[in-house]
Amino acid sequence: MPRKALIAANWKMYKTPGQAQSFMDTFLPLVAGHTRDEIALFPSPVLLPTVVSAAEGANVAVGAQNMHFAAEGAYTGETSVLQLKAVGATHTLIGHSERRQYFAESDAIVNKKLHTALQHGVVPIVCVGEVLEEREAGHTGAVLKTQIAGAFAGIAPGAATPIVVAYEPVWAIGTGRTATPEIAAEAHHILRAEVARLLGAEVAAAMRILYGGSVKPENATALLAQDEIDGALVGGASLKSDSFAAIVQY
Numbered sequence: 001m002p003r004k005a006l007i008a009a010n011w012k013m014y015k016t017p018g019q020a021q022s023f024m025d026t027f028l029p030l031v032a033g034h035t036r037d038e039i040a041l042f043p044s045p046v047l048l049p050t051v052v053s054a055a056e057g058a059n060v061a062v063g064a065q066n067m068h069f070a071a072e073g074a075y076t077g078e079t080s081v082l083q084l085k086a087v088g089a090t091h092t093l094i095g096h097s098e099r100r101q102y103f104a105e106s107d108a109i110v111n112k113k114l115h116t117a118l119q120h121g122v123v124p125i126v127c128v129g130e131v132l133e134e135r136e137a138g139h140t141g142a143v144l145k146t147q148i149a150g151a152f153a154g155i156a157p158g159a160a161t162p163i164v165v166a167y168e169p170v171w172a173i174g175t176g177r178t179a180t181p182e183i184a185a186e187a188h189h190i191l192r193a194e195v196a197r198l199l200g201a202e203v204a205a206a207m208r209i210l211y212g213g214s215v216k217p218e219n220a221t222a223l224l225a226q227d228e229i230d231g232a233l234v235g236g237a238s239l240k241s242d243s244f245a246a247i248v249q250y
C-alpha cells in the first residue's frame with residue numbers, strides 16, 4: 001500500500017482570527033477536490049474554532065501545534081487534549097524543535113504527549129531533527145535514533161498506526177536553507193529503520209515520515225518525489241493561501 005502524503009501547515013504564532021478566516025476563504029477553493037494528498041492546518045489554539053468552522057465539510061483537517069500530556073489539571077497556560085478535541089482538532093504536532101529549544105521539551109515529555117494523543121485518538125505528528133552542530137559533527141543518525149527511541153518508549157506496535165513522524169533538521173527551519181532531497185531521504189531512511197527496529201517492519205513501512213524545513217513551492221516537487229518523503233510540514237510558506245496551495249499541488 002503506498003503511503004498517502006500529508007501536507008501540513010504549521011502557522012506557528014501567526015494570524016488573528018480575522019486573518020485565519022481570510023486564509024480559509026481563499027485557500028479552500030484553491031484545493032477543493034484535491035484528494036491525492038491529505039491536507040492539515042496547525043493554527044494557534046485561539047484560532048481553532050475559526051479554522052475548524054471554516055473547514056467543515058472540506059478536505060482539510062485541523063490540528064494543534066502542541067498539547068499538554070495531562071488530560072486536564074492545574075497547568076496554567078497549557079491546552080489539553082480534551083479541550084483540543086472539543087473544538088474539533090483531530091491532529092497535533094508533538095515535540096516541534098521550537099518547543100524543544102524554547103520550552104525545554106525533552107524526549108521524555110514528547111513520549112508522554114505521544115501516549116496521551118494515542119489514548120485520546122488524536123493523530124500525532126512527532127517532530128525530530130538535528131541541529132547544525134550535530135550534523136557537522138557527524139551525529140545526525142545518533143541524534144535521530146535517540147529522539148525516535150525516546151518518543152516511542154512504551155508504545156506498542158498495535159497502537160502505533162496513527163503516528164506520523166516529521167523530520168525537521170533544525171538548521172533548515174525558517175532559514176531558507178533546505179535539506180537537499182537526498183539529505184532528507186537519507187535521514188528518513190535512518191528514521192524508518194529505527195521505527196522498524198522498535199516496532200517492526202510492517203509498522204515502519206506504513207508510517208508516514210514528512211519533511212519540514214524551508215519547504216516552498218519551488219522545492220516541494222523535488223522533495224516529494226523522493227520515495228522516502230511522505231509529505232511536508234511547512235512553516236513560513238504555509239502562511240499565504242496561494243503559496244500553501246501550490247505546495248499541496250506539488
Ligand code: PGA
Nearest residue numbers: 173174213214234235236
Ligand atoms: P519553515 O518551518 O517551513 O518556515 O522552515 C517549518 C517548521 O518549523 O515546521
